[in-house]
Amino acid sequence: MSIIVAEGLVKQFPGxxxxxxxxxxxxxxxxxxxxxxxxxxxxxxxxxxxxNRLYEPTAGRLLIGGVDARGIPVTxxxxxxxxxxxxxxxxxxxxxxxxxxxxxxxLGWARPRIEARIDELLALVGLPQSYRSxxxxxxxxxxxxxxxxxxxxxxxxxxxxxxxxxxxxxxxTRSRLQDELLDIQRKLHKTxxxxxxxxxxALRLADRMLVMREGQIVQxxxxxxILTRPSDPFVEQLVGAExxxxxxxxxxxxxxxxRRSSRAExxxxxxxxxxxxxxxxxxxxxxxxLSSGGDALPVFEGEREIAQLTLADMRAMLRRSTVAAPxxxxxxx
Amino acid sequence: xxxxxxxxxxxxxxxLQHLWLTVSALAIATVIALPTGVLLARAPRLxxxxxxxxxxxxxxxxxxxxxxxxxxxxxxxxxxxVTLVIYAQLVLTRNVVVGLTGxxxxxxEAARGMGMNSxxxxxxxxxxxxxxxxxxxxRIATLSTIGIATVAAFVNAGGLGTLLFDGVRSSNPExxxxxAIAVAALAxxxxxxxxxxELWASRGWGAA
Numbered sequence: 001m002s003i004i005v006a007e008g009l010v011k012q013f014p015g016x017x018x019x020x021x022x023x024x025x026x027x028x029x030x031x032x033x034x035x036x037x038x039x040x041x042x043x044x045x046x047x048x049x050x051x052n053r054l055y056e057p058t059a060g061r062l063l064i065g066g067v068d069a070r071g072i073p074v075t076x077x078x079x080x081x082x083x084x085x086x087x088x089x090x091x092x093x094x095x096x097x098x099x100x101x102x103x104x105x106x107l108g109w110a111r112p113r114i115e116a117r118i119d120e121l122l123a124l125v126g127l128p129q130s131y132r133s134x135x136x137x138x139x140x141x142x143x144x145x146x147x148x149x150x151x152x153x154x155x156x157x158x159x160x161x162x163x164x165x166x167x168x169x170x171x172x173t174r175s176r177l178q179d180e181l182l183d184i185q186r187k188l189h190k191t192x193x194x195x196x197x198x199x200x201x202a203l204r205l206a207d208r209m210l211v212m213r214e215g216q217i218v219q220x221x222x223x224x225x226i227l228t229r230p231s232d233p234f235v236e237q238l239v240g241a242e243x244x245x246x247x248x249x250x251x252x253x254x255x256x257x258x259r260r261s262s263r264a265e266x267x268x269x270x271x272x273x274x275x276x277x278x279x280x281x282x283x284x285x286x287x288x289x290l291s292s293g294g295d296a297l298p299v300f301e302g303e304r305e306i307a308q309l310t311l312a313d314m315r316a317m318l319r320r321s322t323v324a325a326p327x328x329x330x331x332x333x
Numbered sequence: 334x335x336x337x338x339x340x341x342x343x344x345x346x347x348x349l350q351h352l353w354l355t356v357s358a359l360a361i362a363t364v365i366a367l368p369t370g371v372l373l374a375r376a377p378r379l380x381x382x383x384x385x386x387x388x389x390x391x392x393x394x395x396x397x398x399x400x401x402x403x404x405x406x407x408x409x410x411x412x413x414x415v416t417l418v419i420y421a422q423l424v425l426t427r428n429v430v431v432g433l434t435g436x437x438x439x440x441x442e443a444a445r446g447m448g449m450n451s452x453x454x455x456x457x458x459x460x461x462x463x464x465x466x467x468x469x470x471x472r473i474a475t476l477s478t479i480g481i482a483t484v485a486a487f488v489n490a491g492g493l494g495t496l497l498f499d500g501v502r503s504s505n506p507e508x509x510x511x512x513a514i515a516v517a518a519l520a521x522x523x524x525x526x527x528x529x530x531e532l533w534a535s536r537g538w539g540a541a
Contacts, residue, residue: 079448087439
């Protein structure tokens with residue numbers, strides 16, 4: 001059963017010339033990582049807030065977990081949906097443990113269950129137990145965002161809404177948290193709706209990207225499809241679709257190989273580089289190939305060399321991706 | 334000084350009267366200011382008119398307000414308390430409003446997004462976060478109330494103002510000094526206690 005079904009959602013703010021969300025319909029399946037991408041004012045945050053009824057739609061229908069969202073008391077609906085935002089919105093007067101425990105307390109969990117859950121979540125987001133009794137202002141921005149993530153996960157919601165949660169972090173911290181969020185999502189199979197205006201972040205995280213402009217969905221597809229077959233010039237420009245490196249970063253070595261060699265061929269140049277594997281991306285492979293000085297790179301499966309990857313393979317892959325059916329080229333995740 | 338030492342039981346009684354006037358007036362004022370402040374924080378349109386009215390009342394000289402209330406409330410405790418409540422209203426209410434409206438919007442949004450209803454939001458998030466500013470308002474209101482309460486003696490409400498008025502009437506500077514010292518001491522102690530309460534309210538998490 002689809003976890004989100006939106007049918008013709010409209011949000012018109014009083015006094016605004018046009019609706020912030022102008023009739024959008026889409027379906028999200030359980031376990032998907034959806035990134036809402038678009039320029040400021042495109043309605044992505046408004047759409048997100050329609051999902052937990054922080055805004056009530058002017059028109060349209062919304063099913064969450066197969067149930068009409070309007071039929072559920074609003075506080076109950078929200079307690080069942082994780083929510084994390086950019087400035088973290090942590091409660092400054094509550095210690096970390098208490099912040100994490102907010103929703104479980106609202107749900108009336110027993111004390112021991114809450115305590116155990118706090119332990120579990122701190123470990124999951126990589127914070128030491130000693131942080132339990134700290135106040136948010138005693139933490140760095142990245143640590144605060146980890147607490148925000150733990151808090152959103154606290155009652156184990158199937159659906160998480162995240163509004164530019166990493167927007168205010170430095171590049172290194174952001175990239176580390178992105179990795180950890182992907183790990184967590186793989187582990188827990190949450191459905192995540194993630195708002196960002198950062199294209200790199202979107203390409204990196206998304207199973208599917210929902211690209212918006214002026215309150216409407218312009219394209220809803222996988223990152224690779226959006227890069228290789230943008231639906232219009234706006235999407236093409238927004239995601240930098242012409243950028244071959246960006247495309248390569250979403251393709252796997254395994255998909256580009258046309259022939260496999262059964263026995264090891266002699267290679268010398270690549271000996272100092274980390275071995276290339278089937279599920280490495282082609283951007284990494286290209287960088288290695290260029291710095292190796294050779295014409296081909298060995299690809300390994302375990303200890304065994306199974307093929308040679310050449311520049312021609314990559315060029316062919318890029319050419320194929322813009323004409324062939326995109327589904328055949330999706331990165332495995 | 335010698336007056337103070339010789340008559341300390343009398344001065345002590347007046348001090349207790351003064352304290353009672355101050356505490357009861359502030360208790361009533363707080364009971365009014367808290368819901369009013371919460372209401373004004375949620376209804377921006379009412380904020381200007383209501384705080385403006387409190388500001389207007391604040392500018393009436395205390396002596397004339399007391400005199401104006403005599404026909405309504407006679408002499409004694411009540412006109413004094415009503416006057417003090419009216420004067421404390423501006424500072425108390427304004428600080429409740431400032432404390433509540435100064436909370437970061439992200440915090441309120443998170444509280445809503447996590448499924449707190451408006452009562453839970455108020456009691457678990459908004460009031461605790463506004464508490465330091467509300468206590469700062471209470472401290473300022475307490476000091477001005479202690480001061481204005483001296484005038485209460487004029488309508489026979491007792492308190493340390495009695496010493497001042499008697500002293501002036503009987504040309505006894507000793508009484509005036511004793512009264513002034515007692516009022517100042519009360520104000521200083523109250524200030525220190527409430528300052529501690531303010532710091533306690535934001536212990537650990539406050540910026541200051």
